Amino acid sequence: MTEIRHIVFDIGKVLIHYDPDLPFQRIIPDAEGRRWFFETVCTHDWNLEQDRGRGWADAEALLIASHPEEADNIRAFRKHWHEMVPYAYEDSAAIMTGLIDAGHDVTMLTNFAADTFREARQRFDFLNRPRGVTVSGEIGLIKPDVAIYERHATDFDLDPAGSVFIDDSIRNVEGARAAGWRGIHFTDAEQLRRDLAAMGIEA
Incomplete structure (x- = not known):
């Protein structure tokens, strides 16, 4: 199986809390x-x-x-x-920033309105740490449409087979898998650490 070289995070309910x-x-x-x-x-x-x-x-x-x-x-x-969006999930945010500090290639892919994402970035500085982000509201595509994963891979020069996507929605994880990526269904930070370790990534 291809080594994971690219780690892609969703944001809402993975890195920051969201509850209307x-x-x-x-x-x-x-x-x-x-x-x-x-x-x-x-x-x-x-x-x-x-x-x-x-x-x-x-x-x-x-x-x-x-x-x-x-x-x-x-x-x-x-x-x-x-x-x-009252607070960040400090434990999963720490996993993401730790992966960046360890030299892993980390990007984000999110369903988010363009203006509220700009606000989120101002409030939660760690959202500025990854190499880049694909925001659905900026490109007119949303998960789990395979096209948004393909767009992200193209824009950030990712090898789909060497990419893993982390999302709280199983539908969005399945969308990534349909695009040729590997996927992790996020439930909590400790399970994420175990799932990454199973792929050879220490977090």
Whole structure:
């Protein structure tokens, strides 16, 4: 099996915490109302289109047209985004920076809106440490589309067979495998260390 020469990290729920429910526990205190809002209005699929590159103004206008009574709550999603990412996972971030310090080639590949990623980089300096990053919102492609892995490999001159991708979503890991990469399904930092060690990488 080809030696791993390139280590690629996802960001959300691997390096930094992400939970849209956090500010909305205050904004919509009723649990049932909050569940309805996320299942019907600001849905995962709606938010994913911002990860694909749609601007927030267009995204908000689309929902407000169909749910005018929810206009304030819809605008609150972007307004309070910073509360959805309250902290980094220090243990997995330390693994990533340790790999960089040890001389490994480390990049990142993430589904992230372009503007919120810039904000994340300002808040979490370790996101500036890897050699580079592919941000879905900047290129109009999202995981698990095989094309985004191929784009990342091309842009950063990676050999897919010598690359491993680390993501909390099994669908995204399977997308990487479909592109010829190896994959690690992230659950926690200690398991990540074991999975990397099984590939011959001490972390």
